[in-house]
Every structure is written in structure tokens, then in C-alpha cells.
Amino acid sequence: MKLLIVSDLHANPQGIRAIWEKEKDADAIYAAGDYSDYGPDPVAAIGWIRDHGVHAVYGNHDKRVIKTYREGSYHDVPKDRYSWVHYNCQIMGESDVAFLEGLPQHICFEADGIAYMIQHQYGPRYEIIESQYHFDKYWAENYIGPTRPGQERRMIFGHTHRQMIMQFANGLWLNPGSASYRRPDEPSKDAFYAVIENGVISLRHTPYDAAPLNAVVEQLKPVMWDAEYHVAHYFFGMTEADGPDDAWMEMAKAHFSKENHKPME
Ligand SMILES: [Fe+2]
Ligand SMILES: [Fe+2]
Numbered sequence: 001m002k003l004l005i006v007s008d009l010h011a012n013p014q015g016i017r018a019i020w021e022k023e024k025d026a027d028a029i030y031a032a033g034d035y036s037d038y039g040p041d042p043v044a045a046i047g048w049i050r051d052h053g054v055h056a057v058y059g060n061h062d063k064r065v066i067k068t069y070r071e072g073s074y075h076d077v078p079k080d081r082y083s084w085v086h087y088n089c090q091i092m093g094e095s096d097v098a099f100l101e102g103l104p105q106h107i108c109f110e111a112d113g114i115a116y117m118i119q120h121q122y123g124p125r126y127e128i129i130e131s132q133y134h135f136d137k138y139w140a141e142n143y144i145g146p147t148r149p150g151q152e153r154r155m156i157f158g159h160t161h162r163q164m165i166m167q168f169a170n171g172l173w174l175n176p177g178s179a180s181y182r183r184p185d186e187p188s189k190d191a192f193y194a195v196i197e198n199g200v201i202s203l204r205h206t207p208y209d210a211a212p213l214n215a216v217v218e219q220l221k222p223v224m225w226d227a228e229y230h231v232a233h234y235f236f237g238m239t240e241a242d243g244p245d246d247a248w249m250e251m252a253k254a255h256f257s258k259e260n261h262k263p264m265e
Contacts, residue, residue, distance in 0.1 A: 001112050005194040007032035007120075007158030008178035009049070010061065010235070011039025011088055015179040015191030016048050018208035023195060030107070032158030032176070033059025033120030036100065038235060039180060040216035042088045046096045058103040059120040059158060065089060069097045083228045087220065108144045112199040114152045117143050121159035128157060128175070132168045139171070152199075163192045163203050174201060181235030189236075210236040 004026035009016055031054045036042040038061065049056050065088050068074050074089035106119035122129050122138065129135050139153055147153065153171035163177030177192025190205035217232040 001028070001198060002026045003111060003196040004029045005032070005118075005156055005174070005176045005196060006030075006054075006179045007156075007176050007193075008034040008059070008161055008180055009039075009045045010034055010178065010180040011036050011042035011045050011084070012180035012213055012236075013041050013044035013048050014208045014210060014213060016045070018206050019179060019191055019193050020052075022204075022206055023193075026195070028111075029054040030109075030116075030118050030156065031056040032118055032156055033057050033103075034061045034158060034178075035059070036065040036088050036092070037061035038084045038231070040084075040087070040213055040220075042092050043096055046092075046099055050099055055107055055109070055118075056103055057106055057119050058100060061085075062100045062103065065092070066097055066100055079223060080225055082224050084232070087224075106142060110145075111196070114154055114199055115143065115145075115147045116154050116156060118156040120157065122155075122157055126160070128160060128166070129155070129173055130166070132170075135168050135171060135173070161186075161192075163194070163205070165201060165203070174203075176203070177205065 002023075002025060004019070004023045006016060006019065006029065009031070029052055031049055033056070035045050035049055035056070039045065042065070048054075065085055068085050069089045069092065074086040077083075077086045106117055108115070108117045110116065117139070119142075129138060135155070139155070143153075150170075155171070155173040157173055157175050158178070160175055161178035161181070161183055162175055165172055165174045174194060176194035179191045179193055182189060188205065189207070189210065191208050192203075192205040195202045195204060213236045217229065217236060221229050
């Protein structure tokens with residue numbers, strides 16, 4: 001069985017389309033949240049998840065978008081506060097928001113004899129499970145369904161946008177990375193993801209065309225809060241290596257760091 005594991009599309013349909021071109025023979029797709037916010041096309045990104053029958057959980061940015069949309073607080077936002085979340089809410093429709101609202105916090109499933117649990121993030125902050133004790137405790141408290149003695153256990157997380165595997169004595173957690181944007185210190189601009197084929201994990205990435213995304217970023221420059229505009233440069237093109245302006249790079253990093261340390265609701 002071939003599983004495609006993706007996460008953190010962040011209103012970017014370009015990355016997932018490039019991934020799908022390479023992995024169309026997947027038997028099932030699982031997604032670990034954050035389909036909206038911090039990108040220019042949440043409608044297409046959410047539509048992709050919906051149209052491909054993806055087994056999807058919600059992320060903290062999806063909750064943020066839902067809250068902003070339902071409160072109606074995306075109208076008449078001043079320029080020094082106009083953010084991606086407001087833009088996303090303005091172009092999303094009721095069906096997109098309802099889809100996000102219907103997503104579960106986590107999904108448990110079995111494939112090729114291995115027990116899996118997928119959710120966006122672990123814990124109230126930005127941390128991830130880093131000990132056997134916490135792995136076992138979290139599994140016992142959250143896994144729904146029976147596991148056989150000695151059965152391999154795997155958790156899938158997103159949120160950090162850092163592609164990695166952490167191995168424990170009787171299980172592992174993996175993060176496929178983001179199918180959209182990079183952290184400021186990440187030189188690659190590819191879309192990251194994971195494939196699990198007959199139980200064997202493969203961490204992969206692929207280039208994608210960010211030009212349509214950057215075109216929207218530039219369109220919004222006159223009306224968007226400077227910090228959010230600059231952050232978008234990181235997402236879809238700029239890195240520390242090619243950033244010409246130290247001042248706005250620092251501003252973007254500070255803004256980005258603050259946004260991503262908010263607790264999951
Ligand atoms: Fe994210
Ligand atoms: Fe997140």
C-alpha cells in the first residue's frame with residue numbers, strides 16, 4: 001500500500017499539484033492540517049483536499065481562519081493590520097469554511113499492519129514529542145482503537161514545517177514538512193512531503209512554480225501590513241541567502257516566530 005503524507009499547504013495549491021504529478025499512484029492521502037492562511041489561494045488548496053478524498057485533520061491556522069470568518073472581523077481592516085487571514089476570509093466561501101469546520105483533530109488508522117495516528121501538532125506550544133515516555137503517554141491517551149502487542153506505532157505531525165523522523169524503541173513520529181513554504185533558515189524552496197510504501201518511509205520534496213503565488217503577493221503589497229507582505233517573500237521565494245534587506249528580513253523573522261508560537265485552540 002502506498003500512502004502520500006502531506007501537511008501545511010497554507011493556501012498554496014501549486015505545491016500539492018506538483019507533488020501529485022509525481023505520486024498519483026498513491027492508494028490513500030493523509031494531510032496534517034493548515035490548509036489555509038499565509039498564502040494567496042485557500043479556495044484551491046482546500047478544494048484540492050476535498051476533491052481528492054484526503055483523510056485530513058485541521059491545523060491551528062485553519063482554526064484561526066474559521067474564527068475570523070465566523071466573527072466577521074475581516075472587513076474594513078486597517079492597512080497596518082491587514083493580514084493573510086483577512087485576505088483568505090474575503091475570498092473563501094461558506095462551503096470552504098464549513099469543510100474546515102468538519103475536520104477532526106486527529107485520525108487513527110492502520111496500514112500494512114502498522115498503527116498510525118495523525119494530527120497537526122502536539123502540546124500547547126511549538127514543541128514536539130521528544131521522549132519515549134511522552135510518546136507512550138500520548139498514544140495511550142489519544143489512540144482510538146486496539147493495538148496488538150508489539151505492533152509498530154507511528155504518529156504523524158505537521159506544524160513545524162520541518163521534515164523529519166524521530167525514532168523511538170517501539171514507534172516513531174514523522175513530519176512530512178510543508179507542501180508550501182519554508183522556514184527562514186531553510187534554503188530549499190521545494191514542496192516537502194512523505195511517502196510510505198508497504199511500511200517504508202521516504203522523505204521527499206519537489207520544486208513547484210511559485211510565480212502565480214508571488215504575483216498575488218505583489219498585488220497585495222499596497223494594502224497589506226508590511227510584516228505580512230515581507231513574510232510572504234520567505235514563503236514563496238526569498239531566503240536568507242538572497243534577501244537583500246537585513247531590516248525587513250529581521251522583521252519578517254520576528255513576526256513569523258511570534259505567529260507560530262501561539263497555542264493551538
Ligand atoms: Fe503551518
Ligand atoms: Fe500550524
